[in-house]
Amino acid sequence: MLTPHLDDISMECESCPIRHRAVCARCEPNELERLEEIKYYRSFEAGQTVAWTGDRLEFVASVVTGVAALTQTLEDGRTQMVGLLLPSDFMGRPGREVVRYDVTAVTDVVMCCFRRRPFEDMIARTPHIAQRLLEMTLDELDAAREWMLLLGRKTAREKIASLLAIVARRDAAVQLATTGGRMEFDLPLTREAMADYLGLTLETVSRQISALKRDGVIELASKRHITVPDFERLLEETGDDTDGGILA
């Protein structure tokens, strides 16, 4: 278990790794003090369920470390991942008690939980928290819509390339500038989780990864460790309109 454990996480907001990007990003010291009173940390092991659809949940939370997934299921068991929660992402909806998606830990996860009621009160009294939450929600909505385009219109190969590009972008952003397009990263997802995210079967995921490897778009040191020799080349494989859109 190499992921940070509860003991390794600072209990102080001031030194929190997601301090500047989470819902509390614009809080003043005195507001942080109030948050400290209603917050507590919880950790979940990879694979563990955080909440089931239909559950009453007495907290909302920020992801501190690790990756969690939101998943929906059809009657006969077909499942679709509808969101990935990365560090600093927010889970739960103020004003709604009941969870609408299954939430599961993809890797080991540490969450900073706020008791629901006090947090809702705090939002009502602290407008800039609501504004920050609005910003984050609008970003999530943009991401969800990008994902709709992927699910509705992209080929299996384009889907894989898009996922790799997204993971690469966020977790190796620094490398890009320094190494002239070469990037390296670990996939936090199993083939099955990738399939659930991309609306494919795990066999198709595996085949397309092999194909991208065969075509030199990526290299595989191990099954989960990926090297992208030329990021531009990867982007071409995503099918995206590269000039029309704006880079986040």
Next chain:
Amino acid sequence: MLTPHLDDISMECESCPIRHRAVCARCEPNELERLEEIKYYRSFEAGQTVAWTGDRLEFVASVVTGVAALTQTLEDGRTQMVGLLLPSDFMGRPGREVVRYDVTAVTDVVMCCFRRRPFEDMIARTPHIAQRLLEMTLDELDAAREWMLLLGRKTAREKIASLLAIVARRDAAVQLATTGGRMEFDLPLTREAMADYLGLTLETVSRQISALKRDGVIELASKRHITVPDFERLLEETGDDTDGGILA
């Protein structure tokens, strides 16, 4: 042109048809006065483009009447609708000048536009507007995620049934209670628009509608006018998990 025209729309917030559901829902009379100062109406004909991806847009807006669509496009022209704007829905993002989706009028549309800067100022000074916007955005995010499940995992038949159920629910909600499951409504979308929304081709849309008709799930008075003899039966065709989820 049977849809309301500019002249038919009240210029008074107090008698506005979307007064109680739009972003301004919780505004006090004095706040409405301020809004009246920065608002103006615009109408668009069916098929007309409201904004292109990449445009700078100097207003945000509420849809007053009609239906508009948000659309994204891949490099080679494949398109996916990523949102439908119905009356009372909000268009645009405070804090962002540049449009991220093509916005087009599906039917004739009237929009209540607010000049961007004054509106942003107003949000900053009037927390409950931001809170209302947050609520609406969270609802849209839920809808987008529902749509991700549809796009990623449903069959063509289930997709059509789901779309019909959604349209039926919102525009004939009253009928349901009174007529024991029988519902009737007009589709505001062409087969092509439905295809763009559902991630299908228009031929497949046409075929599946014919199939649902053949199987007695729906009846067609004309190509756009649909009768659902038994709404429960239609819901069974959507593939959705009927008990796990919560009805909106």
Next chain:
DNA sequence: AACCGACTTTGACTGAGATCAAGACAGGCA
């Protein structure tokens, strides 16, 4: 009344991705 164009339906064929079925690989444990 005949024509036009946009929208829709239907048919025949094709192909990308799903399904079914073996194996391969790697890490943890006895």
Next chain:
DNA sequence: TGCCTGTCTTGATCTCAGTCAAAGTCGGTT
């Protein structure tokens, strides 16, 4: 060291929806 289990890859086959093509419907216009 070898076994076991979960994860991943690869192959053979099938199927649903896409593609290409043609014809039907309907409302509006000259």
